[in-house]
Amino acid sequence: MSTIPKPRILFALMIQLSILLVLSAVAFWNDSLLGFSVLVGGLNQIVPQAWFSYYAFKHGGANKTHLILRSMYRGETGKILLTASGFVAVFVLFDDLNMLGFMATFIAMIPLQLGLVAKFVNTMR
Numbered sequence: 001m002s003t004i005p006k007p008r009i010l011f012a013l014m015i016q017l018s019i020l021l022v023l024s025a026v027a028f029w030n031d032s033l034l035g036f037s038v039l040v041g042g043l044n045q046i047v048p049q050a051w052f053s054y055y056a057f058k059h060g061g062a063n064k065t066h067l068i069l070r071s072m073y074r075g076e077t078g079k080i081l082l083t084a085s086g087f088v089a090v091f092v093l094f095d096d097l098n099m100l101g102f103m104a105t106f107i108a109m110i111p112l113q114l115g116l117v118a119k120f121v122n123t124m125r
Contacts, residue, residue: 009053012116016046016109027101037098040090041105048082049113051075 020042028035055075059067
């Protein structure tokens with residue numbers, strides 16, 4: 001009996017984090033505030049996505065569908081709450097943040113994450 005292997009989501013998250021660190025280092029080289037904003041914006045997308053990925057792939061097997069569904073709901077709820085909390089924390093704690101850098105990096109990390117996960121899921125077939 002063969003089982004479906006879990007996708008390499010952790011590897012995709014590590015690649016995404018590496019790209020973020022390079023981007024923030026380059027931005028920090030030009031302007032320290034921009035580099036910090038880029039880092040915070042990327043982490044505000046990566047951390048909630050890591051939370052969701054952990055819960056989404058926590059269980060496996062056809063006989064555990066109720067656990068999988070419950071875990072997916074828990075993961076998505078946590079992702080939304082972490083993202084909202086991250087935005088609130090950024091807006092409350094940091095007065096002088098480059099909002100363009102923050103938002104651009106947050107938005108840019110979403111298609112990057114989707115592309116990486118799609119690549120690793122397609123290589124499983």
